[in-house]
Amino acid sequence: MSGEYRDFGYTSPGPGNGDVGRLLAERFVALTRGLEGVEYAVDLGCGNGYLASRLGASGLHVTGVDASESGLAIANQNYATDKVRFVRAEIGSDLVNLLAPERRFDLVVSSDVIEHLYRPAALIETAAALLEPGGHLIVGTPYHGYLKNLAISVLNRWDAHHGVHWDGGHIKFFSVRTLVVRHGFKQATFHFYGRMPWLWKHMICVARRDA
Numbered sequence: 001m002s003g004e005y006r007d008f009g010y011t012s013p014g015p016g017n018g019d020v021g022r023l024l025a026e027r028f029v030a031l032t033r034g035l036e037g038v039e040y041a042v043d044l045g046c047g048n049g050y051l052a053s054r055l056g057a058s059g060l061h062v063t064g065v066d067a068s069e070s071g072l073a074i075a076n077q078n079y080a081t082d083k084v085r086f087v088r089a090e091i092g093s094d095l096v097n098l099l100a101p102e103r104r105f106d107l108v109v110s111s112d113v114i115e116h117l118y119r120p121a122a123l124i125e126t127a128a129a130l131l132e133p134g135g136h137l138i139v140g141t142p143y144h145g146y147l148k149n150l151a152i153s154v155l156n157r158w159d160a161h162h163g164v165h166w167d168g169g170h171i172k173f174f175s176v177r178t179l180v181v182r183h184g185f186k187q188a189t190f191h192f193y194g195r196m197p198w199l200w201k202h203m204i205c206v207a208r209r210d211a
Contacts, residue, residue: 009070010047010048010068010070010071010073010074011070011074012048012074013048013049013050013074013077013078013079014048014050015050016047016048016050016112020194020201021050023193024111024140024193024194024202025050025051025054025111026054027191027193027204028051028054028055028109028111028138028140028204029054029055029058031138031191031204031206032055032058032060032107032109032138033058035107035136035206037106037134038060038106038107038136039060039061039106040060040061040062040063040103040105040106040107041055041060041061041062041063041105041106041107041108041109042062042063042064042065042099042105042107042108042109042127042130043055043062043063043064043065043108043109043110043111044065044091044108044109044110044113044123044126044127045065045066045091045110045111045112045113045116045123046064046065046066046071046075046086047066047068047071047075048071048074048075048078049064049071049072049074049075049076049078049079049080049084049086050079051109051111052064052075052079052084052086053075053078053079053081053084055084055109056079056081056083056084059083060083060107061083061084062083062084062085063085063086063087063099063105064079064084064085064086064087065086065087065088065089065091065095066086066088066089067088067089067090069088072086072088087099091113091117091122091123091126092122092126093126093129095126095130096126096129096130099130104130104131104132104135105130105131105132105135106131106132106135106136107131107135107136107137107138108126108127108130108131108135108136108137108138109137109138109139110123110127110137110138110139110140111139111140112140112141112142112202113141114139114141114172114174114179115141115142115170115171115172115173115174116168116169116170116171116172117171117172118171120172121182121183123139124137124139124181124182124183124185125183127139127209128183128184128185128209131209132209133209133210133211134208134209134210134211135208135209136206136207136208136209137181137185137205137206137207137208137209138204138205138206139179139181139204139205139207140193140202140203140204140205141174141179141202141203142170142173142174142201142202142203143174143175143176143192143200143201143202143203144173144174144175145175145176145198146175147198147199148198148199148200151199174203176190176203179203179205181205181207184209184210185207185208185209185210186207186208186210187207187208188205188206188207189205189206189207190203190204190205190206191203191204191205191206192204
C-alpha cells in the first residue's frame with residue numbers, strides 16, 4: 001500500500017461480507033493447519049483483524065499489519081490477545097525494517113489485498129523479506145479466468161463488476177496464470193472457494209520461500 005493510503009472506514013468487527021468472509025477465513029485457517037513448522041505469522045492488510053484473530057485462535061502467534069486507523073482501532077479493541085497483536089504500517093520496506101529486529105516469520109498470509117495495490121509485486125516482495133527460508137505464503141484474491149470473464153461479458157455485468165463510483169475498489173484482476181508467485185517463491189499450489197468450478201469467487205495460492 002505504498003504512497004497515499006485512504007482509510008476506508010472500518011466500522012465493526014467480524015468478517016467482511018458476512019458468511020462469505022467467515023467461510024473464506026475458515027479456509028485460510030484450514031490451509032495453515034496443513035503446513036508444518038508454522039508458529040509465527042504476519043497478516044498483511046489485516047483490516048479489522050478478523051482473519052488474524054482466527055489464526056490466533058488456531059494456535060499461531062500473529063502480527064496483523066494495516067495502514068487503516070479505523071481498522072486497527074477495531075482490531076485492538078476486539079481481537080488483541082497475548083498471541084495476536086496489531087501494528088500500523090504500509091506494505092513495503094518500512095514494514096520489513098519495523099519487524100526485522102524481532103524475528104523472521106514462518107508464514108505470511110494476505111486475503112483480498114493484492115487486488116487493491118497499484119504495484120502488487122510489493123506484497124510478494126515484502127512477504128519474501130519477512131519469511132524465514134522455507135517459510136510459507138498464502139495469498140488470496142478474487143478469481144478471474146476465461147469462463148468467468150466470458151460469463152460476466154454475456155450477462156453484461158462488466159460495468160457492475162468494475163464499478164468506479166466507490167473508493168477502495170479493485171484495480172488489479174488475477175487468474176491462475178497471472179497470479180504467478182515469483183521473488184524467491186516456489187511450489188505454488190492453488191485452492192478455490194465459492195460458486196461452481198471455473199466460476200469461483202476466490203482463489204488462494206500457497207507457496208514456499210526458497211530455503
